[in-house]
Amino acid sequence: MSLDIQAIRAQFPILEQQVHGKPLVYLDNAATTQKPLAVINALDEYYRLDNSNVHRGAHTLADRATQKFEHGRQVVQRFLNAPAPELVLWSRGTTESINMVAQSYGRTFLQKGDVILVSAMEHHANIVPWQMLCEEKGCILKPIPVKPNGELDMAAFDALLDGSVKFVSVVHVSNALGTVNPVAEIIQKAHAVGAKVLVDGAQAVAHFPVDVQALDCDFYVFSAHKVFGPTGLGVLYGKRELLNAMPPYQGGGEMIAKVSFAGTTYNELPYKFEAGTPHIAGVIGLAAGLEYFMSLDRIALAQHEDELLQYAMQKARAIEGITLIGEAPKKAGVMSFLMAGAHPSDVGMLLDQQGIAVRTGHHCAMPIMDQLCIPGTVRASFSIYSTKADVDALIAGLEKVKMFL
Numbered sequence: 594m595s596l597d598i599q600a601i602r603a604q605f606p607i608l609e610q611q612v613h614g615k616p617l618v619y620l621d622n623a624a625t626t627q628k629p630l631a632v633i634n635a636l637d638e639y640y641r642l643d644n645s646n647v648h649r650g651a652h653t654l655a656d657r658a659t660q661k662f663e664h665g666r667q668v669v670q671r672f673l674n675a676p677a678p679e680l681v682l683w684s685r686g687t688t689e690s691i692n693m694v695a696q697s698y699g700r701t702f703l704q705k706g707d708v709i710l711v712s713a714m715e716h717h718a719n720i721v722p723w724q725m726l727c728e729e730k731g732c733i734l735k736p737i738p739v740k741p742n743g744e745l746d747m748a749a750f751d752a753l754l755d756g757s758v759k760f761v762s763v764v765h766v767s768n769a770l771g772t773v774n775p776v777a778e779i780i781q782k783a784h785a786v787g788a789k790v791l792v793d794g795a796q797a798v799a800h801f802p803v804d805v806q807a808l809d810c811d812f813y814v815f816s817a818h819k820v821f822g823p824t825g826l827g828v829l830y831g832k833r834e835l836l837n838a839m840p841p842y843q844g845g846g847e848m849i850a851k852v853s854f855a856g857t858t859y860n861e862l863p864y865k866f867e868a869g870t871p872h873i874a875g876v877i878g879l880a881a882g883l884e885y886f887m888s889l890d891r892i893a894l895a896q897h898e899d900e901l902l903q904y905a906m907q908k909a910r911a912i913e914g915i916t917l918i919g920e921a922p923k924k925a926g927v928m929s930f931l932m933a934g935a936h937p938s939d940v941g942m943l944l945d946q947q948g949i950a951v952r953t954g955h956h957c958a959m960p961i962m963d964q965l966c967i968p969g970t971v972r973a974s975f976s977i978y979s980t981k982a983d984v985d986a987l988i989a990g991l992e993k994v995k996m997f998l
């Protein structure tokens with residue numbers, strides 16, 4: 594399969610617009626990716642033709658909606674190489690998926706004094722749910738240190754690992770720095786001391802193929818909107834024996850087998866964890882987006898994105914006053930940086946005036962910003978439709994910003 598980035602761009606109509614009279618250069622993909630026609634059309638078709646509630650309906654529309662909805666689960670199963678569709682649970686996003694595990698697995702199976710490890714580069718979504726659990730249960734949350742270049746300190750991880758560690762929750766790709774963490778090694782080492790492992794794949798899944806069986810992770814989570822799907826939908830993959838042993842996260846319709854005032858029994862997987870009407874359109878949209886994404890040459894795309902990132906970093910390094918933040922040897926999708934004499938938010942605003950969309954601030958990763966003694970960064974983040982021309986526009990934009998200083 595050959596890679597035609599212009600043909601890919603043509604599938605994303607939002608990219609064709611002008612912002613402040615300049616062609617849009619969208620480099621905020623770590624915050625959310627744009628949506629291809631496949632997703633837009635699937636949502637349109639669903640609401641025009643199929644809209645209905647799923648599972649309980651006795652009519653044709655309900656059947657069609659249910660079939661498309663459950664097809665979505667199979668698509669995600671294929672996307673993650675999960676062993677079975679019922680091990681793919683829907684949530685509102687990565688944040689809710691992590692909260693589900695902290696609340697359901699954590700409250701049931703973690704005890705006072707148990708150690709939970711997260712990395713120091715986590716998004717707040719993979720810190721705060723564990724802090725809340727620790728407050729309630731008396732568990733101890735410890736950060737795995739990060740080296741100044743943004744690489745996870747694996748020697749420090751080894752030193753932290755002992756029999757008291759019962760859970761490790763770690764980000765696959767850092768949204769703030771772009772670091773790709775050695776999750777396979779982390780999982781294998783954590784399992785050796787009897788700890789379970791959750792991998793936050795929010796930033797990983799759009800950049801390279803993920804195989805949950807090869808990784809042998811206990812839980813893997815991601816958000817639909819960061820991989821070309823709609824907002825408000827997330828995925829929690831879990832191993833069958835763990836999901837079976839875990840109590841429901843929420844009570845309500847759909848998650849029950851039988852309800853009576855004498856007592857209620859719960860539904861089987863995946864429905865035990867899916868109380869209430871789900872985000873039906875979201876699932877159908879995500880399925881269409883992932884089918885489109887999986888039809889592309891993903892290895893070639895990962896290579897294209899890596900070349901782009903290396904090119905951007907090399908160009909940025911050459912600009913006087915720019916400091917790259919996060920230069921781990923393995924990175925994906927994200928270039929964070931600072932410009933001497935300019936606050937990141939001012940850089941972001943001046944780039945926006947030139948049609949260039951980046952994100953500025955702490956990127957919901959305050960602990961790593963504190964460790965690096967910076968208030969935040971400017972973050973340019975790439976996706977499958979990003980081009981060398983986008984990088985050139987960013988670099989020219991930064992040169993212009995410098996003239997304002």
Ligand code: PLP
Nearest residue numbers: 686687688716718768795796816
């Ligand atoms: N984890 C990582 C690494 C992220 O980048 C994000 C979002 O930026 C999240 C978790 C939270 O994702 P959501 O807001 O979609 O729940």
